[in-house]
Amino acid sequence: MIDIYKTMKPPITYPVNHYVVKVGNTVYQIDAGAEPLKHDSHRPDYVLITHWHWDHTFGLTGAKDLDVCIPKKSLELLDPDKPLERVRNIILAVEGGEAWEAMKPIVEAYIGRYKPISVAIKEQNNPIPLEDCPPIIKGEVSYIECPGHSEDHVCYFIDGKAFTGDNMAPGWNITLIDPLSYISSLYKLMSVNWSIAYPGHGEPLDRASATKYIVETISSKIKRMCKAAASIENGIRIRDLMNKIYNENLSEVMRYVAARSLIGYLKNLETLGVVRIRRESYPWIVEKV
Numbered sequence: 098m099i100d101i102y103k104t105m106k107p108p109i110t111y112p113v114n115h116y117v118v119k120v121g122n123t124v125y126q127i128d129a130g131a132e133p134l135k136h137d138s139h140r141p142d143y144v145l146i147t148h149w150h151w152d153h154t155f156g157l158t159g160a161k162d163l164d165v166c167i168p169k170k171s172l173e174l175l176d177p178d179k180p181l182e183r184v185r186n187i188i189l190a191v192e193g194g195e196a197w198e199a200m201k202p203i204v205e206a207y208i209g210r211y212k213p214i215s216v217a218i219k220e221q222n223n224p225i226p227l228e229d230c231p232p233i234i235k236g237e238v239s240y241i242e243c244p245g246h247s248e249d250h251v252c253y254f255i256d257g258k259a260f261t262g263d264n265m266a267p268g269w270n271i272t273l274i275d276p277l278s279y280i281s282s283l284y285k286l287m288s289v290n291w292s293i294a295y296p297g298h299g300e301p302l303d304r305a306s307a308t309k310y311i312v313e314t315i316s317s318k319i320k321r322m323c324k325a326a327a328s329i330e331n332g333i334r335i336r337d338l339m340n341k342i343y344n345e346n347l348s349e350v351m352r353y354v355a356a357r358s359l360i361g362y363l364k365n366l367e368t369l370g371v372v373r374i375r376r377e378s379y380p381w382i383v384e385k386v
């Protein structure tokens with residue numbers, strides 16, 4: 098038995114999936130959604146979290162005394178000071194110090210949304226790192242690390258079903274912080290024997306549609322990386338590169354998301370030996386090798 102729940106709460110404007118699966122006498126819930134959970138009818142034995150992002154974890158603010166199996170990295174990222182530091186580093190790298198001072202209040206308000214989640218997981222409920230999670234120890238649930246969309250991301254496998262979180266999101270443009278890791282995560286995911294994938298957004302996929310989704314998604318990300326490589330002039334600031342690549346008029350938040358993705362592409366191009374990023378001062382400068 099599997100029940101699919103879709104939640105949506107501003108500022109997000111797209112539905113987020115979470116799932117409740119019953120195997121034998123055990124009820125598992127995968128992710129917690131964007132609205133506070135109400136567990137009157139299906140209180141799970143375990144909640145399994147795919148990654149730390151707000152739209153997949155905020156639901157825990159409505160939960161009490163649940164066993165929440167969660168990657169150690171996700172717990173670290175949910176430390177209230179961590180997200181602020183990460184956003185600050187990205188804005189400094191792209192825009193420099195003055196822009197950071199101007200954007201700080203907006204960012205602080207945005208990041209404030211993570212504080213109740215951190216409290217909900219660590220104080221209201223019982224967080225269990227994956228290596229100590231009883232159904233994982235017993236082999237009833239397995240998982241693989243799937244970084245790329247976020248650094249802490251994992252996919253779970255229960256009873257022939259794959260719970261892929263934001264590694265797959267048909268109908269939605271997924272953002273990546275590390276495209277090369279994402280590609281290897283998807284190969285890993287396809288090497289596991291499952292029959293249906295349940296994504297973080299959008300509808301379930303059988304293996305044939307999952308393969309199609311993966312090919313299309315990877316090719317669009319590689320196209321974007323080619324565009325970034327082709328737009329680099331020697332000594333270009335990331336901000337100027339961003340204006341060349343994303344010519345749309347982006348809101349503050351979307352500009353930040355685009356900057357985060359662009360830094361991911363540039364770090365990958367650096368790994369591949371195509372560019373060098375000069376990080377000695379802000380904003381960062383990109384050079385051809």
Ligand SMILES: [Zn+2]
Nearest residue numbers: 148150246263
């Ligand atoms: Zn996400």
